[in-house]
Amino acid sequence: MDWGMQNRLNRIIRPETGRTVMLAVDHGYFLGAMSRIENPATTIEPLLPHCDALMPTRGVLRTSVDPATDTPIVLRVSGGNSIAGPNLADEGITVDFEDAIRLNVAAVALSIYVGTNYENQTLLNLSELVNNGQTYGIPVLAVTAVGKELEKRDARYLKLCCRIAAELGAAFVKTYYCDDFEQVVAGCPVPVVIAGGPKLKTELDAMKMAHDAISRGAAGVDMGRNIWQSDFPVPMIRAVREVVHNNATPEEAHELFRQLKSEARKETAKI
Numbered sequence: 001m002d003w004g005m006q007n008r009l010n011r012i013i014r015p016e017t018g019r020t021v022m023l024a025v026d027h028g029y030f031l032g033a034m035s036r037i038e039n040p041a042t043t044i045e046p047l048l049p050h051c052d053a054l055m056p057t058r059g060v061l062r063t064s065v066d067p068a069t070d071t072p073i074v075l076r077v078s079g080g081n082s083i084a085g086p087n088l089a090d091e092g093i094t095v096d097f098e099d100a101i102r103l104n105v106a107a108v109a110l111s112i113y114v115g116t117n118y119e120n121q122t123l124l125n126l127s128e129l130v131n132n133g134q135t136y137g138i139p140v141l142a143v144t145a146v147g148k149e150l151e152k153r154d155a156r157y158l159k160l161c162c163r164i165a166a167e168l169g170a171a172f173v174k175t176y177y178c179d180d181f182e183q184v185v186a187g188c189p190v191p192v193v194i195a196g197g198p199k200l201k202t203e204l205d206a207m208k209m210a211h212d213a214i215s216r217g218a219a220g221v222d223m224g225r226n227i228w229q230s231d232f233p234v235p236m237i238r239a240v241r242e243v244v245h246n247n248a249t250p251e252e253a254h255e256l257f258r259q260l261k262s263e264a265r266k267e268t269a270k271i
């Protein structure tokens with residue numbers, strides 16, 4: 001891998017552990033102002049120091065992220081769909097590569113929709129990005145999206161999607177955690193990170209998912225709702241970091257979460 005590409009990837013996937021905690025805040029590109037991210041700046045600001053990379057759209061990046069940050073940006077560059085529209089899979093590339101470079105991104109990200117009517121379109125979108133990425137040394141993150149069909153999240157399907165993404169040149173892949181996840185990782189020659197998916201019942205459930213994914217070969221998480229929809233997002237991301245970077249068990253991470261939550265409550269009481 002060329003130096004620039006490797007250097008950018010090393011800023012995202014920490015070389016000390018070979019893992020990453022990415023914070024996904026790109027949901028608004030098709031879901032609008034979701035609960036707890038209505039004001040992106042307020043949601044992002046306290047979490048930024050605790051993530052290895054941030055994944056926003058360019059609109060949120062320019063309006064709601066302090067340019068003084070040194071947190072690497074993985075820019076969402078696909079879209080053109082919405083939750084109210086006819087088909088979530090019908091995505092195009094939304095950002096000129098030159099604008100991504102202007103924004104000093106560490107990587108660009110887009111969704112692919114394997115097995116849908118838009119498979120060809122979204123896989124060619126990926127290929128176009130990879131071609132541009134190779135020219136400028138910018139890695140591409142492929143997101144194996146399932147749209148509204150959450151039941152598609154099984155190992156057979158996700159293994160297919162991740163492998164295709166890697167074959168087309170994605171430098172890393174984001175997918176969902178599933179049973180037999182190690183098979184997904186085994187079939188993919190580039191690092192795989194997991195999305196959190198819709199908010200789980202408890203914080204401990206999200207820590208268990210992160211732990212299971214890491215122990216089955218994931219290179220980290222790119223988590224959104226399970227962090228910023230928690231009542232205690234900073235304690236939550238710090239606990240997830242313990243799982244990802246320090247191999248904490250879900251119970252150890254949850255104990256840290258409880259301690260940090262109690263400290264946060266005391267701080268709030270003082271105000």
Ligand code: R5P
Pocket residue numbers: 024025026027055143145195196197198222223224225226
């Ligand atoms: C959804 O398509 C977005 O790309 C999110 O980045 C992704 O789903 C990860 O966020 P969450 O952990 O909330 O699923």
